[in-house]
Every structure is written in C-alpha cells, then in structure tokens.
Amino acid sequence: KAGVTQTPRYLIKTRGQQVTLSCSPISGHRSVSWYQQTPGQGLQFLFEYFSETQRNKGNFPGRFSGRQFSNSRSEMNVSTLELGDSALYLCASSWGDRLVTEAFFGQGTRLTVV
Amino acid sequence: TQLLEQSPQFLSIQEGENLTVYCNSSSVFSSLQWYRQEPGEGPVLLVTVVTGGEVKKLKRLTFQFGDARKDSSLHITAAQPGDTGLYLCAGDGGKLIFGQGTELSVKP
Numbered sequence: 001k002a003g004v005t006q007t008p009r010y011l012i013k014t015r016g017q018q019v020t021l022s023c024s025p026i027s028g029h030r031s032v033s034w035y036q037q038t039p040g041q042g043l044q045f046l047f048e049y050f051s052e053t054q055r056n057k058g059n060f061p062g063r064f065s066g067r068q069f070s071n072s073r074s075e076m077n078v079s080t081l082e083l084g085d086s087a088l089y090l091c092a093s094s095w096g097d098r099l100v101t102e103a104f105f106g107q108g109t110r111l112t113v114v
Numbered sequence: 115t116q117l118l119e120q121s122p123q124f125l126s127i128q129e130g131e132n133l134t135v136y137c138n139s140s141s142v143f144s145s146l147q148w149y150r151q152e153p154g155e156g157p158v159l160l161v162t163v164v165t166g167g168e169v170k171k172l173k174r175l176t177f178q179f180g181d182a183r184k185d186s187s188l189h190i191t192a193a194q195p196g197d198t199g200l201y202l203c204a205g206d207g208g209k210l211i212f213g214q215g216t217e218l219s220v221k222p
Contacts, residue, residue, distance in 0.1 A: 042202075042213070042214040042215055043212035045209050102162065103147070105149075107155055
C-alpha cells in the first residue's frame with residue numbers, strides 16, 4: 001500500500017512568486033491536513049480537508065490556501081511568497097473523518113524562498 | 115488556545131542510558147499521540163493514548179497519559195543510536211496540535 005506522496009520534494013522560489021504543492025493521500029483516506037514545519041515554530045497547522053470541504057483552518061494569512069479534489073488528492077497554494085515562508089510543508093492523511101484518528105505523513109516538500 | 119509544551123527541547127545521551135521526555139498542557143485532550151521524525155522525513159506515528167492513566171509499551175519505549183489527560187511522557191530504556199530523532203507529541207484538540215519536539219541524540 002503506497003504511503004502519502006508529496007510533490008515536489010524540493011522547491012526553490014523567489015520572493016513574490018507563488019507556489020503549488022501537491023499531496024496524494026493513502027488510497028481510501030479521505031481526510032488530508034497540511035502543516036508547516038520550521039525550526040523555530042515547530043509543526044503549525046495550516047488546514048484540514050475532508051471530502052473536498054475545508055473543515056479546519058489554522059492561523060495563517062490568506063496567502064495560504066488549499067483545496068481537495070474528488071479523488072482526495074489535495075493541493076496547497078502560497079501566493080506572494082515571503083522569505084519567512086521557507087519551511088518543510090507536510091501533508092498527512094487519515095481514513096476517518098478526523099485526522100486525529102491516526103495521521104500518516106508524507107515526506108514533505110522543502111520550500112526555500114530566496 | 116491549546117498548547118503542548120515538550121521538555122527537554124534537546125537531549126544528548128550515551129548509548130545504554132535511560133531518558134524521559136515530557137509533554138504538558140493546561141488543556142485536556144481526548145487523546146494524545148507520539149511521533150518520531152527523522153531528518154528529511156515526515157513524522158511517523160509511534161502510539162496513541164486515549165484513556166487517562168493509560169500506559170503503553172512499545173519494546174523499550176513506555177508511553178503514559180496523565181490521569182487528567184493534560185500531560186504525557188515517553189520513557190526510553192537503554193537508548194540506542196537508532197533512537198536518534200525528533201520526538202513529537204500531538205494532542206487531539208479538534209485538530210492535531212503538536213508540541214515543539216524533543217531532539218534526541220544517542221551517541222555510541
């Protein structure tokens with residue numbers, strides 16, 4: 001059974017650009033959440049999707065957005081990139097309607113903003 | 115706002131030593147999870163504790179959930195270099211809320 005797949009693994013972008021990250025959950029999982037991980041802040045919750053609906057949102061500016069497709073795949077978008085957006089972005093999926101049942105994480109996308 | 119505080123933040127020990135990592139909050143959580151993360155990888159779930167006072171063992175790792183479900187601990191017996199990594203606790207607060215993590219280094 002394939003795990004959670006995130007693409008790309010690494011990304012370098014320039015300030016002001018926008019970026020789209022992709023997450024394919026484990027087959028059968030319908031809940032997908034996104035986290036930002038930085039050395040100073042740890043894992044910060046971005047948003048959670050279930051059956052194409054955003055169920056929960058963290059305290060991030062509107063530049064951060066996401067969506068989930070009918071096949072449960074999810075994307076997150078960051079517009080007008082800032083240097084502080086450099087981080088490891090992690091996606092997690094769960095079979096239930098709540099991520100807290102058991103979360104399986106992908107390897108993450110390492111975003112560097114220069 | 116629900117917060118989870120982990121201590122210590124960094125731990126460097128010799129192979130064979132025992133250690134305990136703490137995860138504390140002023141909030142009650144319906145369940146708490148522990149993850150281990152290696153460099154360049156996503157966190158991997160180790161255990162979920164759901165009942166106050168619950169103790170779970172996973173080989174040399176012992177996890178305990180506080181009676182009031184506000185705190186948890188992870189105890190490792192006879193640590194090995196393969197235990198090196200970032201240990202994260204996460205509480206069920208409607209969404210997963212993570213502690214800052216404990217960076218463990220076990221030297222041979």
